[in-house]
Amino acid sequence: MSEPSNKSFKQLLMPGPQFGKITRRSRWQRYSLKIFLAVVIILIAAGFGYFYQDLKNRQAVLQPVIEDLRQQVASPPAKPSAPDTSVNANTPQVSQQNSDLVVTLAKGNGRTHAARAALKEYLKDKPELKNKLRPEHLIYLEDLIQKQTPSPQVLHPGDTITFSANTMANALNNAQQLTDAQLNNLSKYVPLVPSLMTP
Numbered sequence: 001m002s003e004p005s006n007k008s009f010k011q012l013l014m015p016g017p018q019f020g021k022i023t024r025r026s027r028w029q030r031y032s033l034k035i036f037l038a039v040v041i042i043l044i045a046a047g048f049g050y051f052y053q054d055l056k057n058r059q060a061v062l063q064p065v066i067e068d069l070r071q072q073v074a075s076p077p078a079k080p081s082a083p084d085t086s087v088n089a090n091t092p093q094v095s096q097q098n099s100d101l102v103v104t105l106a107k108g109n110g111r112t113h114a115a116r117a118a119l120k121e122y123l124k125d126k127p128e129l130k131n132k133l134r135p136e137h138l139i140y141l142e143d144l145i146q147k148q149t150p151s152p153q154v155l156h157p158g159d160t161i162t163f164s165a166n167t168m169a170n171a172l173n174n175a176q177q178l179t180d181a182q183l184n185n186l187s188k189y190v191p192l193v194p195s196l197m198t199p
Contacts, residue, residue, distance in 0.1 A: 094121040099165035107157045115146035116195070118163040129172070136186040137175045139193065144171045 093104040094117050101121055103114040119141055123130040133141075145168065151161045178186075 092117040094118060096121075097162070101163045101165075101168070103161050103163065105155055105157055105159050105161070109157075110155060111146040111149075111151055111161065112142055114151075114161045115142045115149070115163070118161075119145060119168070122163075122165075122168045133175070134183065135190045135193075136183045137178065139186050139189050140175050140178060140182075141171050144174065 090106045090108050092106055092109050092114050095102050095104070101118040103118050105114060116138075119138065123133075145163060148167050148171070149161060149163050152159065155161075
């Protein structure tokens with residue numbers, strides 16, 4: 001048998017540590033993942049520390065407010081010194097010019113609020129007609145009147161919308177011709193407007 005060659009013999013032996021062959025570049029490649037993970041862990045820990053400190057600061061700032069709220073809830077309510085006018089403060093004002101109704105909007109009012117106020121004013125001196133109308137008719141009328149009356153796209157408190165008497169009369173005629181199926185369809189909107197349920 002012939003003796004194995006030097007080259008094949010070296011391949012059979014396990015290589016040992018090669019201290020002289022490690023370069024800086026290979027060290028960086030070898031440890032870069034460990035360094036990256038260490039940096040990520042440090043950043044996460046710093047983030048949690050910052051969040052916890054910020055949470056403590058917020059709690060310290062909010063503590064007096066929370067105590068005030070607890071005292072207000074625990075104490076009996078004070079008697080109102082003046083009647084509550086908040087409901088009337090947001091009610092649109094209606095005036096009459098010739099046969100037209102001019103509605104001046106309050107804060108929070110839109111076209112439908114204005115149409116509702118104009119319709120209420122229009123029906124004020126027509127009690128027999130008002131008694132014939134169901135809440136479904138009123139929903140239809142508000143919607144039709146506000147769609148048929150020109151008004152600006154953006155409304156502000158103090159803006160006015162003019163509703164003509166002809167528009168109101170035509171809308172009332174259309175409302176009285178609604179079928180039972182149409183009224184049933186409109187009935188799902190009645191609970192959304194509680195003011196229509198009260199006289």
